Amino acid sequence: MTIRNVLTLACLAGSMMAITGCALDQQQQMQEPAPKPAAKAEPKATGSCASYMPAAGPGWNVSRAFFPSGDAPSSAILVNQVLPGTVRVGQNYNYEIHVTNITGGTLQNVVVSNKNLSNLSVVSAVPASTSAADGGYMWNLGELGSCKTAVIKVTGKADKIGMSTNCIVVAYNNALCAGVNVVEPKIALVKTITPESILNCTPIEMTLKVTNPGSGVAENIVVKDTLPAGLMTADGKQVLEMAMGNLGPGESKTQAVALKASKTGKFDNMASVTAAGGLTANSNTVSTVVKQPVLEITCKASAESVRLGQNTKFDFTVANKGDTACSTTVSAPIPSGATFVSASDGGMLQGGSVVWNIGNLAAGAPKTVSVTVKPATIAAVALTATASCQCAAPVSTSCSTSVQGTADIGTLVTDDNVDVVAVGENQPYRVEVKNQGQINLTNTKMVVTLPEGLTFVSSATGTAVGNKVTFNFGTLAPGKVAAGSFIARATKSGELLLIGETTCTELKTPIRDDELTNFVDK
Numbered sequence: 001m002t003i004r005n006v007l008t009l010a011c012l013a014g015s016m017m018a019i020t021g022c023a024l025d026q027q028q029q030m031q032e033p034a035p036k037p038a039a040k041a042e043p044k045a046t047g048s049c050a051s052y053m054p055a056a057g058p059g060w061n062v063s064r065a066f067f068p069s070g071d072a073p074s075s076a077i078l079v080n081q082v083l084p085g086t087v088r089v090g091q092n093y094n095y096e097i098h099v100t101n102i103t104g105g106t107l108q109n110v111v112v113s114n115k116n117l118s119n120l121s122v123v124s125a126v127p128a129s130t131s132a133a134d135g136g137y138m139w140n141l142g143e144l145g146s147c148k149t150a151v152i153k154v155t156g157k158a159d160k161i162g163m164s165t166n167c168i169v170v171a172y173n174n175a176l177c178a179g180v181n182v183v184e185p186k187i188a189l190v191k192t193i194t195p196e197s198i199l200n201c202t203p204i205e206m207t208l209k210v211t212n213p214g215s216g217v218a219e220n221i222v223v224k225d226t227l228p229a230g231l232m233t234a235d236g237k238q239v240l241e242m243a244m245g246n247l248g249p250g251e252s253k254t255q256a257v258a259l260k261a262s263k264t265g266k267f268d269n270m271a272s273v274t275a276a277g278g279l280t281a282n283s284n285t286v287s288t289v290v291k292q293p294v295l296e297i298t299c300k301a302s303a304e305s306v307r308l309g310q311n312t313k314f315d316f317t318v319a320n321k322g323d324t325a326c327s328t329t330v331s332a333p334i335p336s337g338a339t340f341v342s343a344s345d346g347g348m349l350q351g352g353s354v355v356w357n358i359g360n361l362a363a364g365a366p367k368t369v370s371v372t373v374k375p376a377t378i379a380a381v382a383l384t385a386t387a388s389c390q391c392a393a394p395v396s397t398s399c400s401t402s403v404q405g406t407a408d409i410g411t412l413v414t415d416d417n418v419d420v421v422a423v424g425e426n427q428p429y430r431v432e433v434k435n436q437g438q439i440n441l442t443n444t445k446m447v448v449t450l451p452e453g454l455t456f457v458s459s460a461t462g463t464a465v466g467n468k469v470t471f472n473f474g475t476l477a478p479g480k481v482a483a484g485s486f487i488a489r490a491t492k493s494g495e496l497l498l499i500g501e502t503t504c505t506e507l508k509t510p511i512r513d514d515e516l517t518n519f520v521d522k
Contacts, residue, residue: 048102048147049078049100049101049102049146049147049149050066050072050078050102052078052080052098052100052102052149053080054080054082054096054098054151056082059084059085059086060082060084061082061084061085062080062081062082062083063080063081064078064079064081065079066078066102067079067170072102075102076101076102076103076107076172077099077100077102077107077110077170077172078098078099078100078102079097079098079099079170080097080098080100081095081096081097081098081168082095082096082098083095087158089158089159089160090157090158090159091157092123092155092156092157093155093156093157094153094154094155094156095154095156096152096153097112097151097152097154098149098150098151099112099141099144099150099151099152099170100148100149101144101145101146101147101149102147103146104146105146106143106144106145106146107143107144107172107173108142108143108172108173109140109142109143109171109172110140110141110142110143110150110170110171110172111138111139111140111141111169111170111171111172112139112141112168112169112170113132113136113137113138113139113168113169113170113171114129114132114136114137114138114166114167114168114169115132115134115136115168115169116136116165116167117135117136117137117165117166117167118163118164118165119159119160119162119163119165120156120157120158120164120165120166121157121159122137122154122155122156123155123156123157124154124155125137125139125153125154125155126153127139127141129154139152144172183214183216183217183249184214184215184216185212185214185215185216185217185218185247185249185275185277186212186213186214186218186279186281187210187212187214187218187221187247187275187279187281188210188211188212188213188273188281189209189210189211189223189271189272189273189281189282189283190208190209190211190283190284191206191207191208191209191225191269191270191271191283191284191286192206192207192286193205193206193207193259193286193287193288194206194288195287195288195289196288196289196290196291197261197288197289197290197291198290198292198293198324198326198391199263199264199290199291199292199391200260200261200292200391201292201390201391202391203259203260204258204259204260204288204290205256205257205259206256206257206258206259207254207255207256208223208225208242208254208255208257208271208283209252209253209255210223210244210247210253210254210255210273211247211250211251212247212248212249212250212252213249213250214249215249216249217246217247217248217249218246218247218275218276218279219246219275219276219277220243220245220246220275220276221243221244221247221253221273221275222241222242222243222244222273222274222275223240223241223242223255223271223273224239224240224242224271224272224273224274225239225240225242225269225271225272226238226239226240227239227240227259227267227269228268228269230261230262230263230265230267230290231259231260231261231262231267231269231288232259232260232261232262233257233258233259233260234258234259234260240257240271242255259288261290263290264290264291264292264323265289265290266287266288266289266290267287267288267289267290268285268286268287269286269287270282270283270284270285270286271283291322291323291324292322292323292324292391292392293320293322293323293324293325293326293361293363293389293391293392294320294321294322294392294393295318295319295320295321295322295326295328295361295387295388295389295392295393295394295395296318296319296320296321296395297316297317297318297319297330297385297395297397298316298317299314299315299316299317299383299384299385299397299398299399300314300315300317300399301313301314301315301399301400301401302314302315302401304401304402305401305402305403305404306375306401306402306403306404307403307404307405307406307438308375308376308377308378308403308404308405308406308438309374309375309438310374310375311373311374312372312373312374312375312381312401313370313371313372313373314332314370314371314372314373314383314385314399314401315368315369316330316368316369316370316371316385316387316397317366317367317368318330318358318361318366318367318368318369318387319361319364319365319366319367320361320362320363320365321363321364322363322392323363324363324391325360325361325362325363326360326389326390326391326392327359327360327361327389327390328358328359328361328367328387328388328389329355329356329357329358329387329388329389330355330356330358330369330385330386330387331353331354331355331356331385331386331388332353332354332371332383332384332385332386333352333353333354333383333384334349334352334353334371334373334383335373335381335382335383337375337376337377337379337381337403338373338374338375338376338381339373339374339376340354340371340373341372341373341374342371342372343356343369343370343372344369344370344371345358345367345369347369347371354371356369361389371383375401375403378403378404378405378438379403380401380402380403381401381402381403382398382399382400383398383400384396384397384398385397385398405437405438405439405478406437406438406439407437407438407439407441407504407506407507408435408436408437408438409433409434409436409437409441409444409502409507409511410432410433410434410436410511411431411432411434411446411500411502411511411512411513412430412431412432412433412434412513413429413430413431413446413500413513413514414429414430414431414515415427415428415429415430415515415517416430418517419518420518420519420520421490421517421519421520422519422520422522423490423491423492423493423519423520423522424489424490424491424522425489425490426457426487426489427487427488427489427490427517427519428485428486428487429448429485429486429487429488429498429515430483430484430485431446431448431462431471431483431484431485431486431500432481432482432483432484433446433471433473433476433481433482433483433502434476434479434480434482435476435477435478435480435481436478436479437478437506438478439478439506440475440476440477440478440506441475441476441504441505441506442474442504442505442506443474443475443503443504443505444472444473444474444475444476444482444502444503444504445470445472445502445503445504446470446473446484446500446502447468447469447470447471447500447501447502447503448462448468448469448471448486448498448499448500449467449468449498449499449500449501450467450468450488450498451496451497452467453490453491453492453494453496453519454467454488454489454490454491454496454498454517454519455467455488455489455490456469456486456487456488457486457487457488457489458486458487459484459485459486459487460485461483461484461485461486462484462485462486464486469486471484476504490517492519493519493520493521494518494519495518495519496516496517496518496519497514497515498514498515498516498517499512499514500512500513500514500515501513
């Protein structure tokens with residue numbers, strides 16, 4: 001006898017969306033052995049997922065239905081059962097249940113159950129089944145992705161000849177899934193600043209770099225920075241607030257700010273950054289040290305007073321009273337009343353000034369240079385020196401040496417080398433006074449004393465009182481000559497000696513000059 005299998009499908013509503021498929025097996029006694037299982041039971045789509053058809057060998061039947069509506073466009077699951085055409089009573093046989101998700105989304109909690117089994121017992125299954133409350137079998141397939149097929153391989157057995165009933169219930173949860181990209185934007189702020197600068201000389205550069213190390217866009221970024229007292233922007237601001245816009249993941253923006261200091265010292269500072277969504281961050285703390293060289297210079301003359309024409313030296317000491325070194329130059333003009341002689345430490349005469357390139361003058365380090373000059377006039381010789389470097393205010397100093405001149409005088413009383421003069425004849429005499437010194441001679445006067453036997457006759461420049469003829473020359477500048485003359489007459493013969501004495505305020509000792517004239521009788 002042969003057994004023929006007739007499969008019928010019916011719908012059963014469950015608590016979730018439940019579908020029931022029923023297969024009725026009419027079994028008859030047969031003498032032929034049961035056919036072997038399908039040659040290939042793995043899912044194999046024949047087109048779209050709704051047209052999926054498992055492979056079946058000769059003598060096998062494939063029954064299919066769409067659930068819940070029976071129509072593919074309005075259904076979610078396609079169930080295919082692959083059953084042998086005939087089986088023997090009491091003999092194990094294999095069949096398969098193919099469950100296909102024909103939707104575009106994932107179905108969750110897919111459960112396949114055997115319900116209302118009649119003349120059919122499940123010997124084994126892959127995946128393994130669990131017992132249902134009604135005595136049937138169930139398979140929890142979990143999630144079933146779009147166009148995915150789960151295959152249940154069952155080994156069953158019919159215990160008697162007749163009808164074998166196999167009803168399948170399919171249950172699942174519909175899930176509408178929407179994806180939301182979960183991101184976490186972040187902000188970080190790194191601050192840099194020039195580590196050291198010189199007040200009012202070298203620039204201070206500050207940079208603020210904002211970075212988004214997160215996975216989303218950081219929006220409405222604002223950097224705030226309150227600078228410490230004594231530090232400000234180039235335009236005088238001390239509080240900064242900078243809008244930096246938006247930053248995508250991994251992006252960064254850098255803002256450079258030029259700063260200036262109003263005093264020396266160390267300045268420590270940090271900044272902060274905020275963004276939409278309550279994002280905040282603080283920068284690292286940075287420090288900048290502002291220094292300044294401060295020059296000081298003094299002058300010392302080697303002597304308080306020198307004679308005209310005598311060399312004199314001036315020393316200039318420059319010191320750095322600040323806290324950083326600077327390249328220093330000292331310059332000292334040579335005054336008009338003196339001439340340059342020499343300079344120490346490589347000082348060179350350049351355009352009427354002596355210049356010393358001292359080089360890098362360290363903080364607290366003094367340096368002394370000197371210049372030697374020769375005074376050219378009777379006046380104080382004053383030298384002024386100025387020290388300067390690029391980042392310090394220039395400073396100046398002055399000192400002087402008085403110059404003293406030497407008084408000297410030359411005198412002359414002469415008869416112009418007349419050999420012999422007759423008694424009673426007029427004899428002219430000439431006198432001269434010359435300032436041979438370096439200073440003016442004041443109250444200059446020559447007095448000529450006539451010897452006995454020689455009488456005064458006349459003078460256009462001198463005044464005679466008794467036997468003395470006086471010439472008042474007043475003030476004589478250096479190099480100047482004053483002259484006078486008079487006429488005398490001898491009353492006796494012989495060698496008559498005239499004595500001239502010259503005095504001035506500047507000389508303590510009178511200068512004497514004599515002249516001898518030989519008078520003879522006619």
